[in-house]
Amino acid sequence: MIRRLLLFLFLVVVCLLAVPNGPPLAQTPATVVAPTLLTHDQMPTVEEFAHLAKTNPMAMLNASMSRYRADVRGYTCTMEKSESVKGGDFTTEIVDVSFRDDPFAVVMQWRGKRGYVDPIATLYAKGENGGNVKVRTRLTDADTDPIGIIAQQTSRFSIQDFGIYRGTLRTYTVWKRAADQGKLKYEYVETKPIPQLNDRVCHVVRRTCDPPEVDNFTLTDTEIRSAAKFPKEAIGRVTLMFDSMTFLQVGSKIDRPDGKPLAEYYFRDLKMNPTFGPDQFKKIPAR
16 A cells, blocks of 8 residues: 555656746747847847836847847756645745757756655656656656646646746746736836845846736647636736846746745856756766
């Protein structure tokens, strides 16, 4: 009986909480909306980006995405992830990340003491391993579907959509839809050092979701999920943090309609465009 219970628990977690891709988004439309990215000559200065954060959220997001595409091919970082999945406990995890944009690949390794069935490392490389995520726990290794039922029960987002750029793309898609409907309730909050980002100075902005909204699991989900149907996943407010120098969206805080936290994501210790070894995205990290 105990063995069967352990196996069940392993199958539940081994799918790996499909890693967050930055700020959670509300009601992702069936079609992802991407802006026409800026050219080098069109890129705002640091001062101009600060002005956009205060006055023009859609242009700010476009500048952030354009800067990423112009400057970033991959990175390593420490990701601090706190979230409640489908009404579960609000827990925090610290993860070391290696990420490559093209071809898409990500390796994650958890810090700290882990349970026997908790993932300690994962590897996902688009087009490899039959499209599955490799997951390593203290007990064994396994492959899991990144958009399967188990993944959706243990994660807010699919690992297929991991990354700073895709997080901002989600934000842009949802905010553009709200803006087109005259429902984008946006405010510039302040510019300040963020403790969770090693005191990097960030522009802090906020959107109030009225009515409350619900994130979709992947960028390409076609369903628009209602807060009435999924109250445990409802979003009332999204607060985003953009690095004042790099323009990248490196932090997000998502609150429920009652003000209680639903999720927080921070990408710190960022090292852009590292040289990855030939096996970096071929082998899962050792135990």
